[in-house]
Amino acid sequence: MSERRLIGSGGPWEERVAYSRAVVRGDWCFVSGTTSTASADPAGQADAALAIIAASLKEGGFAMTDVVRVRYLLPDAADFEACWPVLRRWFGDVRPAATMQECGLIDPAMRIEIEVTAYRG
Template sequence: MSDRKLISSGGPWEDRIGYSRAVVQGDWAFVSGTTSTESDDVAEQADAALAIIAAALEEGGFSMADVVRVRYLLPDASEFEACWPTLRRWFGDVMPAATMQQCDLLDPAMRIEIEATAFKG
């Protein structure tokens, strides 16, 4: 059985709730829903969240090119299109399977949450 590696980004929610930013198990990496409130702009929040995801993947020995599945969660689905250029910049060559879902997020300042799954084998 493969070793399990837990990755933390040091964000406040990880300790409060009790989860890892990412879990690497064998050829798979599972990155938890990731947000950013550094900006009020939804596309800038998406970019910051993807940078956090990229750092977690890198720590686990993966890259954004290994992402096979991504999920976008937004409180307001009408804001998703504003994120498309950012998402295309990160995933335009990768083309992972993707889903966008409208739902409430933990903090009203959060305009997008992104979750990713990566595989290399």
């Protein structure tokens, strides 16, 4: 059985909620829901979250081109279209399976949360 490797980003929520930014198991990498409030607008937050995800994948030996599944979580579905250009820039050639869901997030300043699964087999 393959070893389980935990990747942290040093963010405060990981300690508070007891989770890892990413978990690597064999050829799989599961990246937790990732947010950023570096920008007030959803597209800026999406771009910043995807940069955090890319860094976590890289630390685990993966790349954005390995992403096979992505979930977008937004408190307001109307904000999703503004994110499309950012998502095309990150995933235009990758074209992972994707889902967008409207739901509440832990902080009202967060406009989008993104979770990915990557496979490098």
